[in-house]
Amino acid sequence: MTHPVSEIGRLYGPEFAADPQATYTALRARFGAVAPVEVVPGIGAHLVIGYQAALDVLTNADSVWSKDSRPWERRLPDTPAAAGVKGMLGFRTNPLFTDGAEHARYRRVISDCYRMIQPHRLRNLVIEVADSLIGSFAPTGAADLVREFGKPIPLRVFNQILGRPDADSATLVAALADMMESDGEAAARGGEAFGRYMVELVSAKYECRGDDLTSWIIDHPERLDFAEVLEHLVVTVGASFEPMSSLISNAVSRMVSDDRYYSSLTNGALTAYDALQEVLRAEPAMANYGPYFVVRPILFHGTWLQPGELVLVSYAAANTAPIPLADELRSDGGAYLGFGAGAHRCPASDPATIIAVTAIERLITHLSDLELQVPREELTWRPGPFHRSLAHLPVRFTPIRPHQPGASSWPPLPPSR
Numbered sequence: 001m002t003h004p005v006s007e008i009g010r011l012y013g014p015e016f017a018a019d020p021q022a023t024y025t026a027l028r029a030r031f032g033a034v035a036p037v038e039v040v041p042g043i044g045a046h047l048v049i050g051y052q053a054a055l056d057v058l059t060n061a062d063s064v065w066s067k068d069s070r071p072w073e074r075r076l077p078d079t080p081a082a083a084g085v086k087g088m089l090g091f092r093t094n095p096l097f098t099d100g101a102e103h104a105r106y107r108r109v110i111s112d113c114y115r116m117i118q119p120h121r122l123r124n125l126v127i128e129v130a131d132s133l134i135g136s137f138a139p140t141g142a143a144d145l146v147r148e149f150g151k152p153i154p155l156r157v158f159n160q161i162l163g164r165p166d167a168d169s170a171t172l173v174a175a176l177a178d179m180m181e182s183d184g185e186a187a188a189r190g191g192e193a194f195g196r197y198m199v200e201l202v203s204a205k206y207e208c209r210g211d212d213l214t215s216w217i218i219d220h221p222e223r224l225d226f227a228e229v230l231e232h233l234v235v236t237v238g239a240s241f242e243p244m245s246s247l248i249s250n251a252v253s254r255m256v257s258d259d260r261y262y263s264s265l266t267n268g269a270l271t272a273y274d275a276l277q278e279v280l281r282a283e284p285a286m287a288n289y290g291p292y293f294v295v296r297p298i299l300f301h302g303t304w305l306q307p308g309e310l311v312l313v314s315y316a317a318a319n320t321a322p323i324p325l326a327d328e329l330r331s332d333g334g335a336y337l338g339f340g341a342g343a344h345r346c347p348a349s350d351p352a353t354i355i356a357v358t359a360i361e362r363l364i365t366h367l368s369d370l371e372l373q374v375p376r377e378e379l380t381w382r383p384g385p386f387h388r389s390l391a392h393l394p395v396r397f398t399p400i401r402p403h404q405p406g407a408s409s410w411p412p413l414p415p416s417r
């Protein structure tokens with residue numbers, strides 16, 4: 001059944017970016033668990049907004065879903081908007097876009113290698129990076145915590161986990177910043193610079209192994225070839241950068257605007273970990289980035305789906321779908337889908353949690369009176385169909401001087417005269 005354009009949810013534009021929950025609520029009222037949407041003008045998808053329906057897709061309960069986007073890609077029009085979506089959903093030989101035995105093989109490699117990242121080493125690395133970032137803006141009394149903290153942290157941390165020195169991270173940060181630009185030229189330049197950086201990294205590690213993720217992936221018994229190793233490092237950086245930085249920024253934005261967490265007056269009792277749980281449930285970074293492709297016709301939760309169509313699991317909508325049951329009777333047991341579920345569930349939820357909690361704890365330990373420069377409702381969110389991501393997080397605080405990098409107590413600067 002085709003729906004009038006006016007009824008279709010638009011996952012683009014400033015209105016959706018400002019209040020995606022309003023769109024989910026309207027779609028839920030009109031369509032139930034599965035709703036027709038456009039990810040960009042002219043490119044449609046089925047958005048799965050019911051919790052049980054989301055779980056049915058993620059756990060492949062009906063054996064009708066595939067992660068292979070190629071049949072869908074072949075039907076895309078040749079437009080700039082379609083090319084943009086392809087950047088996020090185009091087929092790659094990595095775990096995100098493969099099924100069955102091929103997926104299991106790739107998944108073994110990344111899961112085994114991610115598990116080799118020692119938690120205490122990761123924590124120390126995050127402390128080092130977080131302290132150096134905080135040190136650079138602490139004396140100023142103000143910062144944009146998206147640009148100066150949330151974004152650089154995952155890149156600088158993963159750059160070192162992959163086996164390149166921190167001194168090289170500026171190249172990686174600049175390449176990814178360009179890639180995220182909507183200006184096509186800058187994005188293409190960034191993409192090339194990122195590709196070059198990763199090829200250089202893998203080539204160097206084939207020559208000389210180290211105690212790092214790249215070398216572990218090369219030496220994994222599944223014996224990935226050069227191109228596959230490269231793909232797995234690219235997906236590691238790609239899959240960690242956007243969700244990690246949004247998770248950190250979204251959580252900090254909640255903590256500094258809610259006295260239950262953090263208040264120099266009331267000593268809020270909830271922790272950074274609590275803020276992460278709240279964000280993963282109510283405002284997950286990968287809001288609608290659960291792409292699955294239909295392999296045979298099916299009537300799914302009241303909607304007919306056809307082969308090759310794009311189905312997007314909305315973690316954000318599924319997590320917040322109202323359930324008319326007391327908490328103890330909910331079939332989800334209070335769980336959330338912020339890290340996905342089933343065979344493609346995020347294999348890095350533990351390191352991701354360590355990175356986010358450590359970084360945020362460092363921030364609020366050093367800057368004990370952080371406050372937003374504008375009320376949280378006035379913060380702006382980056383437009384886009386897939387993520388929930390702040391554009392800026394402007395804060396102010398009492399300036400401090402990092403006289404001893406890495407130490408947790410920095411003295412406040414004397415008041416300016």
Ligand code: HEM
Nearest residue numbers: 095096239240243244247285290338339340344346348352
């Ligand atoms: C340490 C940083 C991270 C790394 C290296 C990472 C890596 C990955 C990879 C490789 C996959 C694909 C797994 C597969 O298809 O089998 C994945 C899936 C996923 N990740 Fe992460 N991730 C990270 C952080 C996060 C964060 C912070 C979030 C959410 C806030 C997140 C949410 C997800 C979700 C929802 C999926 C499932 C996607 C799907 O169903 O298609 N990840 N992640």
